[in-house]
Amino acid sequence: MSEPIIFVDDLHKVYRTGSVLVRALRGIDFEMAAGEFVSLMGPSGSGKSTLLNLIAGLDKPTSGRVTIGGQVISDMDEATVARWRSAHVGFVFQFYHLIPVLTAYENVELPLLLFNMSAAQRRQQVLTVLELVSLSHRLTHRPGQLSGGEQQRVGIARALVTDPMLIVADEPTGDLDTHTSDEILDLMQAVHESLEKTILLVTHDPRAAGRAQRRVQMDSGRLSVETEALQIDNCKLQIEN
Amino acid sequence: MVPASYNYRNLIVRWKTTLMTACGFMLVVAALIIMLAFVNGVRTVCAESGQPENVITMKQGCSDEILSQMDKRMVSRIEATPGVLRGDDGWPLASRELFMAITQRNEETQQYVQIQARGMYPVALLVHTQVRITRGRMFRRNHREVVLGIGVAREHQIHVGDKLPMGQLEWDVVGIFEAGGSAFESEAWCDMDQLAGHFHREGVYSSVVLRTASPAAAQQAVEYLENNRAVAVDVLSETDYYEKQAQQTNVLRAGAIVVSVFMAIGAVFGVTNTMFAAIGERVKDIAVMRILGFRRSEILISFLLETLLIALIGGALGMLFGYAINGLTLSTALGGKSVAFAFKVDAPILAIAGVFTLVMGVIGGLLPAMSAMRVEPLEAMR
Amino acid sequence: MIIANCKLKIDPVLKFLNLFLKNLGRNKVRTTLTALAVIVLVVIYTFAATVTDTINRFFDSHSSQSRLMVREKWLIPSCFPIRYVPKIASVSGVEDWTVWHFYGVFFDDAGHAGAGIATRIDNLREMHPGLENLDPALIDAMKRERTGVLMGQRLMEQMNWRVGQRFSVNSFTHPGKNLQFKIVGVLGADAWSRNFFFRQDYYREGVGDMDDVNIVWLRVSDVETGKRVAADVEHLFQTSRAKLRAETESAGVSRVASRTKTVINIINFVVAILLIDMVIVLANSISMTVRERRVEMAILKILGFQPSFILVMVIGEAVAVGAGGGLLGAGLAYAFTWLNSAGQLPFRIDFLVEFPVPAKFILHGFVVGALVGFAGSVIPALGTRKVRVAEAFSDAG
Numbered sequence A: 001m002s003e004p005i006i007f008v009d010d011l012h013k014v015y016r017t018g019s020v021l022v023r024a025l026r027g028i029d030f031e032m033a034a035g036e037f038v039s040l041m042g043p044s045g046s047g048k049s050t051l052l053n054l055i056a057g058l059d060k061p062t063s064g065r066v067t068i069g070g071q072v073i074s075d076m077d078e079a080t081v082a083r084w085r086s087a088h089v090g091f092v093f094q095f096y097h098l099i100p101v102l103t104a105y106e107n108v109e110l111p112l113l114l115f116n117m118s119a120a121q122r123r124q125q126v127l128t129v130l131e132l133v134s135l136s137h138r139l140t141h142r143p144g145q146l147s148g149g150e151q152q153r154v155g156i157a158r159a160l161v162t163d164p165m166l167i168v169a170d171e172p173t174g175d176l177d178t179h180t181s182d183e184i185l186d187l188m189q190a191v192h193e194s195l196e197k198t199i200l201l202v203t204h205d206p207r208a209a210g211r212a213q214r215r216v217q218m219d220s221g222r223l224s225v226e227t228e229a230l231q232i233d234n235c236k237l238q239i240e241n
Numbered sequence B: 001m002v003p004a005s006y007n008y009r010n011l012i013v014r015w016k017t018t019l020m021t022a023c024g025f026m027l028v029v030a031a032l033i034i035m036l037a038f039v040n041g042v043r044t045v046c047a048e049s050g051q052p053e054n055v056i057t058m059k060q061g062c063s064d065e066i067l068s069q070m071d072k073r074m075v076s077r078i079e080a081t082p083g084v085l086r087g088d089d090g091w092p093l094a095s096r097e098l099f100m101a102i103t104q105r106n107e108e109t110q111q112y113v114q115i116q117a118r119g120m121y122p123v124a125l126l127v128h129t130q131v132r133i134t135r136g137r138m139f140r141r142n143h144r145e146v147v148l149g150i151g152v153a154r155e156h157q158i159h160v161g162d163k164l165p166m167g168q169l170e171w172d173v174v175g176i177f178e179a180g181g182s183a184f185e186s187e188a189w190c191d192m193d194q195l196a197g198h199f200h201r202e203g204v205y206s207s208v209v210l211r212t213a214s215p216a217a218a219q220q221a222v223e224y225l226e227n228n229r230a231v232a233v234d235v236l237s238e239t240d241y242y243e244k245q246a247q248q249t250n251v252l253r254a255g256a257i258v259v260s261v262f263m264a265i266g267a268v269f270g271v272t273n274t275m276f277a278a279i280g281e282r283v284k285d286i287a288v289m290r291i292l293g294f295r296r297s298e299i300l301i302s303f304l305l306e307t308l309l310i311a312l313i314g315g316a317l318g319m320l321f322g323y324a325i326n327g328l329t330l331s332t333a334l335g336g337k338s339v340a341f342a343f344k345v346d347a348p349i350l351a352i353a354g355v356f357t358l359v360m361g362v363i364g365g366l367l368p369a370m371s372a373m374r375v376e377p378l379e380a381m382r
Numbered sequence C: 001m002i003i004a005n006c007k008l009k010i011d012p013v014l015k016f017l018n019l020f021l022k023n024l025g026r027n028k029v030r031t032t033l034t035a036l037a038v039i040v041l042v043v044i045y046t047f048a049a050t051v052t053d054t055i056n057r058f059f060d061s062h063s064s065q066s067r068l069m070v071r072e073k074w075l076i077p078s079c080f081p082i083r084y085v086p087k088i089a090s091v092s093g094v095e096d097w098t099v100w101h102f103y104g105v106f107f108d109d110a111g112h113a114g115a116g117i118a119t120r121i122d123n124l125r126e127m128h129p130g131l132e133n134l135d136p137a138l139i140d141a142m143k144r145e146r147t148g149v150l151m152g153q154r155l156m157e158q159m160n161w162r163v164g165q166r167f168s169v170n171s172f173t174h175p176g177k178n179l180q181f182k183i184v185g186v187l188g189a190d191a192w193s194r195n196f197f198f199r200q201d202y203y204r205e206g207v208g209d210m211d212d213v214n215i216v217w218l219r220v221s222d223v224e225t226g227k228r229v230a231a232d233v234e235h236l237f238q239t240s241r242a243k244l245r246a247e248t249e250s251a252g253v254s255r256v257a258s259r260t261k262t263v264i265n266i267i268n269f270v271v272a273i274l275l276i277d278m279v280i281v282l283a284n285s286i287s288m289t290v291r292e293r294r295v296e297m298a299i300l301k302i303l304g305f306q307p308s309f310i311l312v313m314v315i316g317e318a319v320a321v322g323a324g325g326g327l328l329g330a331g332l333a334y335a336f337t338w339l340n341s342a343g344q345l346p347f348r349i350d351f352l353v354e355f356p357v358p359a360k361f362i363l364h365g366f367v368v369g370a371l372v373g374f375a376g377s378v379i380p381a382l383g384t385r386k387v388r389v390a391e392a393f394s395d396a397g
Ligand SMILES: Nc1ncnc2c1ncn2[C@@H]1O[C@H](COP(=O)(O)OP(=O)(O)O)[C@@H](O)[C@H]1O
Pocket: A015, A016, A017, A022, A023, A024, A042, A043, A044, A045, A046, A047, A048, A049, A050, A051, B379
């Protein structure tokens, strides 16, 4: 396995709603290697999304550090982290979150507008990733005209188009049926294998978690067990039987 | 940058709201243009009427020709002013004029018509050089004939060969004249002696207009007459005289601006409403864009642009409607006179309308765009 | 039994009121912005409408059919020899008469002007509409003071003069014939606020050979007599040097009114645009609200509310915003002109002093606002009938 590029040190996150304090993360230490595919599981409210957001630089920890590729992103100011994010992280969301008025092509192109690229360069890049997710025939469709699976594939294309080193996905199959979920997971696995992307996948679904090389379990703001993918798969098979 | 297509697609999706909001802008801009075009039209008439080489003299204290009455003695002294040009016959180019507003009742309709008559001698055409007979011919001395300004002729539908009742008698309309859109076009010109005789105003003059060689010479003549104790006259260059008349429209112009500003405030509230609603529906979009790496400032600009787009649609429609009034002729009271004028939409007015549009757009868009900028992506996505 | 009946009737109405008051508070920003827009537009609407209303009221107060105006037949300004007056006054059917000599003046070098009228003082109250209630003591005072004037309200305010003060003027209608006056009293009536009245005998003394009459007013008993008197007067002077025209006051005024036509039309046009603007602002706001509440309305339908209830709820909301905004806007305009006239503001807009917003316009603003609210909400409200029950279950919102 290659060098770790993501370091999470003693990460704490406390949310304050009025006078109520919610300790969402209570000291997380965690590493990811370049090109690693990790799944993050745990019951609802255990802090998975919170951790993912901190790693992706969407939020600031209450204490602790997140270091990615040698840069301490938890210390960056908002504008800097925004630009860093656009270059290094791709996002896939549960509810796709495509812009309704833009076509599939335009949705995928959107992040590229933050870069100094010619229209031709952008076009090539967008067409390449849409080809990769097998949506070359849906360029001019609006999200409303696409199925859930197709929308999520557009979402993945949008995450890939800037060629980021890290892709984070928060329950990307949470809103899809089993068959479509499998297609999306196949796609993510393919992305991992052929493009050697580092992927952090948050999920409820043990089947989805099974696609990862390593899985991490969370509970009440702490990492509990780290298990090998294979074992879980076996457990699950037993349960299903 | 957030692509502009994002904004205009959204405007099209919400087309009803977009259109209604734009209508608010349209009304402001159209009303502004129409009101200013009215004022501008009247001012243009005044600006066209005065020639800087001409000097107008009226009885002292009379701001308006309609009140002025001078006798022969005073008039001869005025004509002797140095610097007044002389005609081929050696006589000074000084036009004695008798201006009268004559109300005439149309016995059929019981409606009153006001005819503004100006009695004069042939020298008048050498003084008011902007006057051209465009149809028919000039009236003859000692005949009961009139030539009509194109403005009156148009307003009352009178043609060469018609009869024009003035006082007890009917006068022959023998010609139509144009005078560069000036106040003269609202008048009926006729022979001094005929007019004075008919209305018992013999030996009475309302004004004398002197022709000099240049604006500077005119100024000298003005000073000469002002300092001359022997003639008690109010004396002005013709340009200044009509400029003073034009100042009567200042209140109207101020009113037009005030009304427009109030309407603009209304439109600003309208567009603010619309944009707040638009942003309310699109917080998720904003959150996604922020997560993808767009900066707050880019979100701000994007929504400001969207507001400006609405403003521009409305402004353009308003200019179109406003421009439609251009050239429409009406007549209005100006001092004691009534003048025919044409609504005049010109570049400065369109520029004012454009500035109004932009300012309304920016002010109306600012608060909503700032609220869009403040959207916290994680909270919006929860 | 009776009490129970009453309760049954009142209860739903109260609930209904409560619901739409809550709805108004739902989107406070929108309600506030919409109301503000209406307020601002109603303020300017009130000013514009006041201008036309004041002018119309002026013309209306001069619309008597039993007052005749006698003037030079053709010329403006009218002017004829004073020796005609006794002949006119003695035409049978004339019950009372007075004369007017116009005397236009500047009070100072700053161009503050006033329109003086020299006339008979003894029947001043009887012959001038709006002066019927003038204090008779002032008439007596005028009879005692040869140089006395009764000043219009506005002129007094503008010049900051007091009763008892003396002043001299610079006449532009009678150059060189500058009279001196003593202020005897103030005219309360709006219509004469820019005029001042003084004694005809003093005028004739002061201007000498220029003592031509501008207008003679006659009072007759009825319209028919008026027509005959008018014909007689015109006939009497048919062959004289200056011909006369006699017409009822209302006819004379309508001729003057036609001169202000273009400006009045433009103001009316602006008023119409303002109303349309208000309707659009309200319609837009309401249709946005309706769009955001479709799911909620579907739920109300599921709960058994009639479509007509939802319709009334939406219209009621708009009418409330419109009426509230209209009331506030007109109230503000009223307060503003009042403070402006009373000199309570740090600045003073002279133009508005001429056109004080009457108190009745506050109610007017309320009604106009309510009507605008109704007009603006009818179409969006009718649109709610298309809300389907199924929309409650869809995610679209
Ligand atoms: N912005 C927030 N404000 C307050 N509490 C929050 C916020 N975000 C998350 N939480 C709380 O933090 C805990 C962890 O949430 P989250 O990370 O979303 O869990 P998961 O994704 O595992 O379901 C939960 O109890 C949640 O209610």
